[in-house]
Amino acid sequence: MLRLLWRYQGKRYVMALGVPDTPINRSVAQIKANQIQLDMASDNFDPSLKRYKSIASVEGEAITCFELFEQFIEYKQQFVDPRTLEKYRACLKYIEGF
Incomplete structure (x- = not known):
């Protein structure tokens, strides 16, 4: 670097x-x-x-890890099984705690 x-x-x-x-x-x-x-x-x-x-x-727009993972879940909804989405949302709750 x-x-x-x-x-x-x-x-x-x-x-x-x-x-x-x-x-x-x-x-x-x-x-x-x-x-x-x-x-x-x-x-x-x-x-x-x-x-x-x-x-x-x-000038870049700041985004939190939580918001980024939310966007990831929205994108993945089209491609993954609903049970996988449940796991992603569970991870999102852990991320929200930090």
């Missing part, structure tokens, strides 16, 4: 990019590094790092 490490005004910063190390992802990481470097040089650096997070992670 790729991450960026740098220092600015005596403070150490680390930003995990959340992507595997591939040539394309390295190019994306280099672009982000260049943006951060430019912002530091122009005194526009965002110490919260929100400006540098990917658009997908900032």
